[in-house]
Amino acid sequence: MKAAPLSTRFTELVGVEYPIVQTGMGWVSGPSLTAATANAGGLGILASATMTYAELEAAILKTKSLTNRPFGVNLRADATDAPERVDLMIREGVKVASFALAPKPELIAKLKDVGSVVVPSIGAAKHAVKVASWGADAVIVQGGEGGGHTGPVATSLLLPSVIDALGGQNGPTSIPVIAAGGFFDGRGLVAALAYGADGIAMGTRFLLTSDSAVPESVKQEYLKRGLQDTVVSVKVDGMPHRVLRTELVAALESGSRAKALVAAARNANEFKQLTGMRWTTMLRDGRTMKQSGDRTWQQIIMAGNTPMLLKAGLVDGNTEAGVLASGQVVGMIDDLPSCDELIQSVMTQAHERLGMLSRLA
Helix, strand or coil, X not given: CCCCCCCCXXXXXXXXXXXXXXCCCCCCCCHHHHHXXXXXXXXXXXXXXXXXXXXXXXXXXXXXXXXXXXCEEEECCCCCCHHHHHHHHHHHCCCEEEXXXXXXXXXXXXXXXXXXXXXXXXXXXXXXXXXXXXXXXXXXXXXXXXXXXCCCCCHHHHHHXXXXXXXXXXXXXXXXXXXXXXXXCHHHHHHHHHHCCCEEEECHHHHCCCCCCCCHHHHHHHHCCCCCCEEEECCCCCCCEEEECCHHHHHHHHCCHHHHHHHHHHXXXXXXXXXXXXXXXXXXXXXXXXXXXXXXXXXXXXXXXXHHHHHXXXXXXXXXXXXXXXXXXXXXXXXXXXXXXXXXXXXXXXXXXXXXXXXXX
16 A cells, blocks of 8 residues: 655645655766656656766656656756756756755746745755755755765754754744755654654665666675765765775775875866866866865865766776765665655655654654
């Protein structure tokens, strides 16, 4: 029997059955995974940071051919062509614009003018307050347990701090909050709702589904791992990045700064050739990154590492030459369900837990 829908402000905002989001993971969140999540009643998000404009256009059209339900696209707010990508999303009627960094107020306004839903990801309460004041419709809050770029504060503390900052101490927050980092089942969903969130977002859990295009051998490598088998490294791209412990990561951690910069420059050149980007465009992107955040030029140069190291592991299946982004939750996962099976199991367990709590109350 299909699990009953669970209505929150977020599900009503984006038009989905269940308050579950599949995050936009580079090289992982393509049309098949995004559409499978959407068809299962959640919100799937395409990851566009590793796509050219033409590839993003094709991916949106492919996703639309696989589902008639709402889905989103994750954008780099600091990308030189972000306005053109926003225009593409508007033209194709994409429901949700997800951002890894806070988009400028004018970009938020442009999306909201056509009825798009703007959902930035944030890592601190002050950032949530800022984007809410700019008109963001909701925020995704990722705690330190999460995979990929992450912060130092655990979800159990970051989430209530954001909810309190948005006025949700004794009632609803000013905008819906989606909790990310450490979620994998219905218990986590109910816990997030108890804190005052309106849903959860999961990355690693959706990566480890049968609908994910990640090579089977790589999925099996994830399934072997325990709760202690991830590490937060700044040697991948200069920013805190939670990944699986591998020999490559150990080598990066023990390597010299000079070697890291040389490797980053080499990988940036490979990414340039793969995408057809010009050096002038990459330099403009780097300058924009420098102006929009606290990154040093060394960190910006090292950012060239990320796309190619992730591609080697998550696309090419070369775990010796690639990096595997992962949340700590990998240690709690031992199966590869379809997106529909995953969402149904989460929601069935969530309804059971909610029923149990209502009897206690």
